[in-house]
Amino acid sequence: MYFDLTDEQQAIKSTAHDFLGARFKSERLREIAAGESGFDESGWKEMAELGWAGLALPEEWGGQGLGIVDLAVLFEEMGHVCAPSPLLSNTIAGLAIAAAGSDEQKERWLRPLAEGELRGTPALFDAGHPVEIGKFAMTAESDGDAVVLNGEKTLVMDAASAGFFLVATADGHRHIVESGAGGVTVIPEESIDPTRRLSSVRFEGVRPEATLPGAGEDYIPVFLRACVALAAESTGLAQRALEMSVAYAKDRQQFGRPIGAYQAVSHRCAQMLLETENSRSAVYGAAWAADAEPESLPLAAAMAKAYASDAGWRVPDAAIQVHGGIGFTWEHDLHFFLKRGRANAASLGDAKWHRERVADAVLAGETAPASS
Amino acid sequence: MDLTLSPSEEEFRDEVRSWLQENHPGPEPEAGLDEVMAFRRDWQRQLHAAGWAGISWPKEYGGRGATMIEQAIFAAEATRQEAPAPANVLGLAMGGPVVIAHGSDEQKARYLEPILTGEEIWCQGFSEPESGSDLASLKTRAVKDGDEWVVTGQKVWTTFAQYAKWCMLVARTDSDAPKHQGLTYFLMDMEQAGVQTRPLVQITGEGEFNEVFFEEARVPDANVVGGVGNGWAVAITTLMNERAGLAFGAISQIQNSLGRLSKLARETPANGGTAAEDPYFRQRIAQLHIEVETMRLNAYRGLTKTMQSGIPGPEGSLGKWQWADINQDLTELALEIEGAYSTLARGSGHAVAGGAWQYSFLRSRANSIEGGTTDILKNIIAERVLGLPRLR
Numbered sequence: 001m002y003f004d005l006t007d008e009q010q011a012i013k014s015t016a017h018d019f020l021g022a023r024f025k026s027e028r029l030r031e032i033a034a035g036e037s038g039f040d041e042s043g044w045k046e047m048a049e050l051g052w053a054g055l056a057l058p059e060e061w062g063g064q065g066l067g068i069v070d071l072a073v074l075f076e077e078m079g080h081v082c083a084p085s086p087l088l089s090n091t092i093a094g095l096a097i098a099a100a101g102s103d104e105q106k107e108r109w110l111r112p113l114a115e116g117e118l119r120g121t122p123a124l125f126d127a128g129h130p131v132e133i134g135k136f137a138m139t140a141e142s143d144g145d146a147v148v149l150n151g152e153k154t155l156v157m158d159a160a161s162a163g164f165f166l167v168a169t170a171d172g173h174r175h176i177v178e179s180g181a182g183g184v185t186v187i188p189e190e191s192i193d194p195t196r197r198l199s200s201v202r203f204e205g206v207r208p209e210a211t212l213p214g215a216g217e218d219y220i221p222v223f224l225r226a227c228v229a230l231a232a233e234s235t236g237l238a239q240r241a242l243e244m245s246v247a248y249a250k251d252r253q254q255f256g257r258p259i260g261a262y263q264a265v266s267h268r269c270a271q272m273l274l275e276t277e278n279s280r281s282a283v284y285g286a287a288w289a290a291d292a293e294p295e296s297l298p299l300a301a302a303m304a305k306a307y308a309s310d311a312g313w314r315v316p317d318a319a320i321q322v323h324g325g326i327g328f329t330w331e332h333d334l335h336f337f338l339k340r341g342r343a344n345a346a347s348l349g350d351a352k353w354h355r356e357r358v359a360d361a362v363l364a365g366e367t368a369p370a371s372s
Numbered sequence: 373m374d375l376t377l378s379p380s381e382e383e384f385r386d387e388v389r390s391w392l393q394e395n396h397p398g399p400e401p402e403a404g405l406d407e408v409m410a411f412r413r414d415w416q417r418q419l420h421a422a423g424w425a426g427i428s429w430p431k432e433y434g435g436r437g438a439t440m441i442e443q444a445i446f447a448a449e450a451t452r453q454e455a456p457a458p459a460n461v462l463g464l465a466m467g468g469p470v471v472i473a474h475g476s477d478e479q480k481a482r483y484l485e486p487i488l489t490g491e492e493i494w495c496q497g498f499s500e501p502e503s504g505s506d507l508a509s510l511k512t513r514a515v516k517d518g519d520e521w522v523v524t525g526q527k528v529w530t531t532f533a534q535y536a537k538w539c540m541l542v543a544r545t546d547s548d549a550p551k552h553q554g555l556t557y558f559l560m561d562m563e564q565a566g567v568q569t570r571p572l573v574q575i576t577g578e579g580e581f582n583e584v585f586f587e588e589a590r591v592p593d594a595n596v597v598g599g600v601g602n603g604w605a606v607a608i609t610t611l612m613n614e615r616a617g618l619a620f621g622a623i624s625q626i627q628n629s630l631g632r633l634s635k636l637a638r639e640t641p642a643n644g645g646t647a648a649e650d651p652y653f654r655q656r657i658a659q660l661h662i663e664v665e666t667m668r669l670n671a672y673r674g675l676t677k678t679m680q681s682g683i684p685g686p687e688g689s690l691g692k693w694q695w696a697d698i699n700q701d702l703t704e705l706a707l708e709i710e711g712a713y714s715t716l717a718r719g720s721g722h723a724v725a726g727g728a729w730q731y732s733f734l735r736s737r738a739n740s741i742e743g744g745t746t747d748i749l750k751n752i753i754a755e756r757v758l759g760l761p762r763l764r
Contacts, residue, residue: 001374001375001376001377001378001381001441001672001675001676002373002374002676003373003374003375003669003672003673003675003676004373004673004676004677004680005373006373009373069373246758246759246760249760250759250760250761257761257763258760258761260754260758260760260761261760261761261762261763262763263747263750263751263754263763265760266750266751266754266755266758266760266763267747267750267751267754269754269758269760270749270750270753270754270757270758271750273690273753273757273758274690274693274694274753277670277687277690278663278666278667278670278694279666281666281669281670281672281673282662282665282666282669284373284669285375285665285669288373288374288375292374292375292376293375293376300665303661303662303665303666306658306659306662307662307666352655355654355655355658355659355662356651356654356655356658358658358661358662359654359655359657359658362630362634362657362658362661363634363637363638363648363654363657
């Protein structure tokens with residue numbers, strides 16, 4: 001029993017903390033958020049050099065071969081600065097090809113992705129249709145031996161800077177479509193979170209480069225790992241919002257005292273700490289399960305994503321209240337954290353959806369995880 | 373990172389598990405407190421004979437010298453199997469550790485063994501009617517008279533005072549010193565004319581705790597623990613011990629309650645199905661499971677940290693706060709699931725589950741008060757974990 005990071009994981013954490021803290025200072029975050037594409041080319045290159053593009057992807061295909069705990073460490077730090085980066089979408093695409101692709105496809109798509117030379121992003125949800133995890137409306141039409149795709153995907157992350165899309169169809173397959181292919185149109189959407197851009201992507205008579213042989217349930221482990229990474233990012237958002245609040249509450253004086261001396265403020269901060277620590281515990285418990293006890297992962301990931309979905313926006317929300325009027329201004333960075341937290345809460349299944357998975361498991365009689 | 377038990381820890385768990393299975397005395401008698409205490413005394417004798425009393429105590433003092441993880445395993449397993457509490461909970465968790473940490477050799481020789489066997493029950497005389505969370509403001513006075521101290525004052529919320537031989541008493545011995553410095557920790561013999569106890573009836577109708585009145589009660593100088601004027605530091609040790617020992621038992625207890633809650637939901641009709649199929653109840657039950665899991669994982673993280681640094685940190689306050697919140701939510705939800713039948717209590721033939729949830733609901737109101745109120749815990753977290761300024 002040892003529930004803490006190893007020395008190696010601690011090293012990843014401090015490297016990430018230092019690099020991201022220097023890279024994404026407030027001014028830079030604002031520049032990227034206000035930019036046309038929302039993409040930071042030079043930042044991406046540096047991350048790729050650090051091996052982050054393929055951190056949890058197999059070494060055999062150019063990745064670092066590290067685990068989901070390591071990935072969670074990295075994403076927690078990404079959240080700590082609200083990093084504007086396609087690392088999440090790229091990681092999900094990489095995990096998907098690793099799980100469901102053929103060797104030939106891995107050589108062609110996964111290796112450059114893991115090495116940071118080519119970015120991919122999943123294109124899952126169909127515009128105009130309700131979003132249901134694992135259910136897709138677009139059909140893979142056949143034209144002789146070839147597949148043809150028609151329709152519009154939406155809520156696609158980082159579409160403007162991606163090299164290829166992994167397009168989901170109703171039969172549970174994912175198809176690789178290069179972003180420059182004929183019949184592909186990217187339509188940027190206004191997203192609540194300006195540091196993670198969402199787009200719609202229209203496919204008109206598009207013939208994919210490849211179809212991954214895996215389908216349906218093969219993507220469940222990918223989804224669960226993505227949930228852990230996103231929950232880790234939300235934990236980092238909460239951590240930073242807490243730090244900003246505590247610093248402000250020590251500094252800001254009203255009625256002749258720092259406001260942090262008043263229990264209305266200090267108890268709010270204590271609540272923020274509780275939610276942040278709970279979120280972190282749930283995330284690392286799930287990350288550990290992904291690496292060491294995969295049979296516990298579905299329940300653990302649902303718990304982590306449910307909890308972090310709430311904490312990831314509620315803690316920044318509370319931080320705005322601690323800050324008062326200044327926290328509500330565009331000039332203060334808190335709104336980026338609130339917006340990212342709110343977007344994360346609704347992505348990859350919201351808290352309600354994940355709690356329903358937990359209810360399924362616990363009301364059927366499977367209660368405590370196996371390890372106690 | 374490794375959330376599994378090592379082979380030797382697994383072996384320890386299996387040993388605890390099978391001993392408890394073979395020796396479990398069954399449920400506590402559904403009778404008065406006297407019968408319950410007699411039952412718990414028997415159970416403690418049995419635990420002691422098998423070496424399970426005071427497992428955290430060093431071996432030289434009759435304990436087992438168990439590691440922190442072993443203590444956690446024992447507490448979790450005993451609660452999981454719903455083993456009764458030993459009679460002398462406060463002596464084992466607080467009195468013994470204080471005597472071991474601060475007592476003289478004579479005190480160790482005199483007091484430790486009867487704590488372990490349960491022959492002598494201990495109670496804690498800290499809180500007073502006007503000194504609750506602000507414990508250091510307490511007014512009970514001890515005045516030196518030869519080689520004795522004469523104690524006058526009143527204590528309150530004194531659990532099991534009516535059965536106790538010894539009271540861990542904190543009294544003011546110097547009224548001129550700053551409030552934290554004028555206190556002394558005594559071991560007071562409860563069996564004397566100057567000590568009167570009066571049970572306080574709780575909102576559950578039970579009388580676990582008491583008011584204790586000292587009127588010129590006598591305590592020999594030899595019963596001072598840790599030196600005159602050092603009572604605050606000694607008392608703080610006992611509170612730290614209380615917190616460290618509780619977490620894992622508390623988690624198992626909540627897991628047991630959650631199991632019962634799920635059963636209640638599956639068996640209670642709602643909207644043409646069962647409460648377990650009702651979307652609102654499902655969300656609430658799931659959230660409780662998630663909260664308990666975060667509490668369990670926090671406790672593991674805390675344990676890892678304590679094993680590295682040697683002392684429990686102020687983060688332990690988070691667990692106590694969380695436990696109170698969860699336990700209260702859980703019992704509130706049970707009554708919601710029962711609906712109109714939740715108005716029937718123990719003794720009614722139509723009460724659901726014999727009225728157990730009505731009792732738990734009422735009892736859990738104290739969870740955010742006993743052993744450090746949630747409001748005070750938030751102050752501790754704000755000041756000692758977050759470093760926010762003190763209001764005082």
